[in-house]
Amino acid sequence: MAAKAVDELTGKGILFKNLPQDLPVANKSKLVKVDAETNWTTLANDNEWLESDKLVIKPDQLIKRRGKLGLVAINQTLESAKLWFEKHNNKKVTVGKTEGVLKKFIVEPFVAHTMEEEHYLCMYSERNSDTILFYHEGGVDIGNVDSKASHIHVRSGDNIDNLDVKEKLLGEMHSKNKRLVESFIVSLYKVFKALHFTYLEINPLVVSKGQLYILDLAAKLDQCAEFQCSRAWGPVAFPPPFGREAYPEEAYIADLDAKSGASLKLTILNPNGRIWTMVAGGGASVVYSDTICQLGGSVELANYGEYSGAPSEQQTYDYARTILSLMTRSQHPDGKVLIIGGGIANFTNVASTFKGIVRALKEFHVKLQETNISIFVRRGGPNYQEGLRVMREVGHDLEVKMHVFGTETHMTAIVGMALGKTPIVQAHDPGHTANFLLGRGSAHNVSGRMCWMLDCL
Numbered sequence: 001m002a003a004k005a006v007d008e009l010t011g012k013g014i015l016f017k018n019l020p021q022d023l024p025v026a027n028k029s030k031l032v033k034v035d036a037e038t039n040w041t042t043l044a045n046d047n048e049w050l051e052s053d054k055l056v057i058k059p060d061q062l063i064k065r066r067g068k069l070g071l072v073a074i075n076q077t078l079e080s081a082k083l084w085f086e087k088h089n090n091k092k093v094t095v096g097k098t099e100g101v102l103k104k105f106i107v108e109p110f111v112a113h114t115m116e117e118e119h120y121l122c123m124y125s126e127r128n129s130d131t132i133l134f135y136h137e138g139g140v141d142i143g144n145v146d147s148k149a150s151h152i153h154v155r156s157g158d159n160i161d162n163l164d165v166k167e168k169l170l171g172e173m174h175s176k177n178k179r180l181v182e183s184f185i186v187s188l189y190k191v192f193k194a195l196h197f198t199y200l201e202i203n204p205l206v207v208s209k210g211q212l213y214i215l216d217l218a219a220k221l222d223q224c225a226e227f228q229c230s231r232a233w234g235p236v237a238f239p240p241p242f243g244r245e246a247y248p249e250e251a252y253i254a255d256l257d258a259k260s261g262a263s264l265k266l267t268i269l270n271p272n273g274r275i276w277t278m279v280a281g282g283g284a285s286v287v288y289s290d291t292i293c294q295l296g297g298s299v300e301l302a303n304y305g306e307y308s309g310a311p312s313e314q315q316t317y318d319y320a321r322t323i324l325s326l327m328t329r330s331q332h333p334d335g336k337v338l339i340i341g342g343g344i345a346n347f348t349n350v351a352s353t354f355k356g357i358v359r360a361l362k363e364f365h366v367k368l369q370e371t372n373i374s375i376f377v378r379r380g381g382p383n384y385q386e387g388l389r390v391m392r393e394v395g396h397d398l399e400v401k402m403h404v405f406g407t408e409t410h411m412t413a414i415v416g417m418a419l420g421k422t423p424i425v426q427a428h429d430p431g432h433t434a435n436f437l438l439g440r441g442s443a444h445n446v447s448g449r450m451c452w453m454l455d456c457l
Contacts, residue, residue, distance in 0.1 A: 002223040003125075003198040004238040007060045009033050009106050011200070011219030014233055018191050023184060026211040031108045033060070036089060040082050050078050054110040057081045059088070059102045061242045063095055064218070067140040071102075075110050100243035111206055111213045118204035119173070119181070120145055123189060125198045130154045132189065134169040138204035160189055177207045184212055195232055196225035247271075249322050253305070256318055262311035264319050266303060273302030274332045275418070278323055280342030280353070280379065281308045284411070288341050291412040295419050302327070310348045316356030324360050328367035335372035337418040340391075343411050345381025354379075354387035358394045365398040375400060376414040380407035 006014075009031060016028040030049050034040075034057070044050045058072040066072050071093070073084045091102050118138035122145070124131055133149040135142065142148075150169045154160055162182040169185065170178050184205075192200055199220035206213040221229075223238060230236075240246045253266040263282065275297050279285040285306035292301050303326070307319050327336060340357065361368065361375075368375075377391050388404050395402025403424055405414060416422035 003220045004223045005062050005199075005218070005220045005241070006236060007062065007104070007239055008217050008219075009060055010236055011217050012214060014195060014219075014236075015188075015191065015214065015217075017234065018195060018232055020187050023187055024180070024211050025184075026213050027109050027111075031106060034085055034105045034107055035103060040078075044078060049109065050107065054112075055081045055107055056110045057084055057105055057107045060104050060106045061100070061102065062218075062239060063242050065095075065140070066216075069093070069095065075112075081107060095242060098241075098243035111208070111215060113206045113208045113213070115139065116174075117206050117208045119207065120149065120203045121185065121188075121205050122149070122201040122203075123192050123197070123199070128156055130156070130189075130193070132160070132169065132185065134165075134185070136170075136172040136174075142203065154189075160186060162186055180210065180212065181205075181207060195229050196222040198222050244269075247326075249326055253319065253322060256315060260309075260311065260315055262307065262309035262315060264305075264307050264311065264315065266305035266319075266322065268303050268326065270300070270302050271326060272330050272332070274300040274334060274336050276302045276323060276327045276336065276338045277305070278320060278338065278340045278357070279306050280345065280348065282306050284341065284343045287412060288339060288415060291415045292339075292419070295415060295421050297415075297419050307353070308348070311353060311356075313352050313356040313359075316353040317359045318356075320357040320360035321363065324364040324368070327373065328364055328371045331371050335374060338373055338375045339414060339418055340375060340377045340379070341411060341414060342379045342381075344407060345379075345384070348381055350379050350381045350384040350387040351390065352383070352387075354390055358390055361394055361398065361400070365400060368398070368400050373400070374418065375402040376405075376418045377402065378405040378409055378411055378414045 012031055016025065016031075019025055030047070030053070032043060032047055032050070034043070055076040055078065056072065056074050057076060058066050063069070063071065071088070073081065076084065085105055088102050089105070092099060093102060115137075120133070120135040120138040120142055122133040130153075132152040132154065133145065135145055135149040137148075150171065152160060152164060152168050165182045165185045166178060170181060173181065188200075191197075197219060199218070201218045202214050202216070204215050206215055221233070221236065221238075226233070226236070247268050250266055250268060253264050257264040265282075265285075275292055277285070277288055277292075279288050285304065289301065289304055292298065303323065305323075307316060311319070323338075327338065375395065377388070379387060384406060388406050391402065391404045394400075395404065403414070403417065413422070417424045
């Protein structure tokens with residue numbers, strides 16, 4: 001399961017499209033996105049309710065507690081909503097320790113209601129069950145809902161009915177709305193399961209005059225179910241967390257991944273970071289990233305990703321070229337390091353994939369020198385000796401600082417060398433083999449969990 005957050009516009013769109021039509025869920029068709037490219041006149045002409053209804057406008061960028069942060073404008077006219085948008089668009093805001101720029105907003109009708117009509121509802125998936133939480137109060141001041149809310153735990157494969165909901169969730173709710181909310185929760189859970197939501201929070205859910213209003217929503221989907229649910233979901237984009245920009249290079253690699261039987265993943269964490277990785281294998285990518293963080297390099301870690309599943313030479317070239325393009329766009333006063341790492345492959349032809357990387361290195365050799373990049377390589381697997389030989393030769397021919405190691409070297413040892421935590425040794429030195437990063441008493445020892453993982457690779 002790969003749980004990925006979607007924005008509120010997408011989450012509500014999926015629910016409105018797939019909930020039973022006989023449920024009295026209001027304002028299903030009254031929701032629009034606005035950004036810097038929005039033509040407000042055209043928007044109003046296409047959505048007459050924008051001029052007839054009072055409005056709410058808020059950013060839609062995976063920001064929690066927008067109301068508490070003063071990022072929700074309520075009871076607005078179209079003109080005042082536009083002025084609020086112009087004031088807040090491209091504005092830098094800080095949420096917790098994260099700073100980001102407001103760029104995308106949604107507008108929907110303002111629903112006048114009392115606090116007694118606000119409720120809290122949440123569903124989330126765990127390994128062997130789903131949990132449903134309900135609390136008869138909701139809104140921005142709900143507090144610690146885990147300690148307040150009623151729960152139902154639903155084992156995988158089971159369902160719930162109205163009696164479950166009535167007896168286990170709605171004990172404190174006003175009797176006149178129980179039947180309506182019972183039906184809504186049962187229907188919502190069916191959609192939750194069928195469309196592979198992994199998280200769904202509605203706060204508040206307003207029940208007023210026989211109508212249900214989903215005022216604020218946060219949702220995550222299982223991205224692995226996209227092939228199965230694409231028609232029911234409709235077009236879905238998985239935006240980056242607030243404060244981190246979406247990069248076209250990430251989309252490019254995702255497109256390569258979608259068209260390949262291999263696995264190609266890339267997430268840019270810090271485009272100006274000093275430490276870049278090009279790791280073979282999903283498990284190995286976690287181990288390398290953990291080790292970098294253990295050795296104090298988390299702030300300078302530029303990317304996270306992996307290539308695996310026997311990618312072709314061309315696919316590896318495209319992947320390596322993308323990373324080198326990002327890496328060489330800016331300089332670092334201490335120079336940069338590229339860690340080309342991996343465990344011992346089962347079936348991937350190491351020499352073939354390294355040929356793709358070598359092509360990319362040759363293409364960028366001038367920029368590699370200008371950016372003062374040092375490269376550390378460690379790999380094993382089918383035909384790895386030939387791959388390492390080619391790597392050593394290209395480092396020599398291109399006059400790039402390259403340190404190449406094979407299975408005689410612990411797979412994460414190159415991290416300590418790249419970060420200057422351990423001496424750079426020669427690969428043929430017999431005194432340095434499987435454990436020269438794991439000295440006793442070191443403040444930078446990796447955890448027991450990591451050691452166990454590494455022993456298995």
